[in-house]
Amino acid sequence: MKRKLLLTGAAGTIGKVIYKELQKDNRYDIVGTDIEADEKQGIVQLNIVDEAQLRELTQGVDTVLHFAWIKDDGDFLGKVLAGNVSGAYKLFEAAVQNGVRRIIFASSNHATGFYKTYEKIDPDDPYRPDSFYGLSKCYIELLGRLYSDQGKISSVNIRIGNFPGDDRPHSERAGHIWISERDMLQLIICCIEADDELKYLNLYGTSANRDNYYNIDYLEELIGYKPQDDATELLELAKAAGRKVQQDETSFQGGQEQ
Numbered sequence: 001m002k003r004k005l006l007l008t009g010a011a012g013t014i015g016k017v018i019y020k021e022l023q024k025d026n027r028y029d030i031v032g033t034d035i036e037a038d039e040k041q042g043i044v045q046l047n048i049v050d051e052a053q054l055r056e057l058t059q060g061v062d063t064v065l066h067f068a069w070i071k072d073d074g075d076f077l078g079k080v081l082a083g084n085v086s087g088a089y090k091l092f093e094a095a096v097q098n099g100v101r102r103i104i105f106a107s108s109n110h111a112t113g114f115y116k117t118y119e120k121i122d123p124d125d126p127y128r129p130d131s132f133y134g135l136s137k138c139y140i141e142l143l144g145r146l147y148s149d150q151g152k153i154s155s156v157n158i159r160i161g162n163f164p165g166d167d168r169p170h171s172e173r174a175g176h177i178w179i180s181e182r183d184m185l186q187l188i189i190c191c192i193e194a195d196d197e198l199k200y201l202n203l204y205g206t207s208a209n210r211d212n213y214y215n216i217d218y219l220e221e222l223i224g225y226k227p228q229d230d231a232t233e234l235l236e237l238a239k240a241a242g243r244k245v246q247q248d249e250t251s252f253q254g255g256q257e258q
Helices: 013-023 051-057 076-097 134-150 179-192 219-223 231-240
Strands: 003-008 028-034 043-045 063-064 102-108 155-162 200-207
Touching: 003 013, 013 028, 013 179, 028 200, 043 076, 063 076, 063 200, 076 134, 102 134, 134 155, 134 200, 155 179, 179 200, 179 219, 179 231, 200 219
Parallel strands: 003 028, 003 063, 028 043, 063 102, 102 155, 155 200
Antiparallel strands: none
């Protein structure tokens, strides 16, 4: 029997790639949602803080892919808490009420963006958000931790690096955190298909970049993720072809300067 998936943010930069590709996969029956409906693409309108809508849409769902995000522009009280964090809470509540097996959340490398670029970290190291955006991702990761520890749902948080939307890295910094479309799709599927015994997981979502900030080698054994692409290699090819590569190395992993 097909797994029923619910995707929020299906019209977003990452969401539209996932939505298009998972529609072709015979293992899944996917419902795509976004803040505005798109009948041509089959995307259903969803207000992420509408509890009734969320209860309706999570009925019969195996896995929720939560990729929706309200652009907050630093508005912590008005949008970060009221929209993104509150929306995630209501989504978790609806999912638990309807017996959803797992929520996969599009977190961000900005949850730990204030580590220095020379520091080697893993997903269990303390949070060091570099912005209100990063802070809100931390809140929602911890929301998943709570529901998982309560035995209510499996929660997986992918701290996505750089996904520019045209499937190639554009800068020196991207060489440390980039993820290709095919690797992003593979990672999502690995998280969906991971054993039910996997109750909680934070991980960094990158390709097999030679100059990665993060160690992701363990993910092959844990969930079967074997990334195929390398930003460093692609950047070297771009330079050899005479294409401009942005010089944007920074002091902190999240991209900030001192």
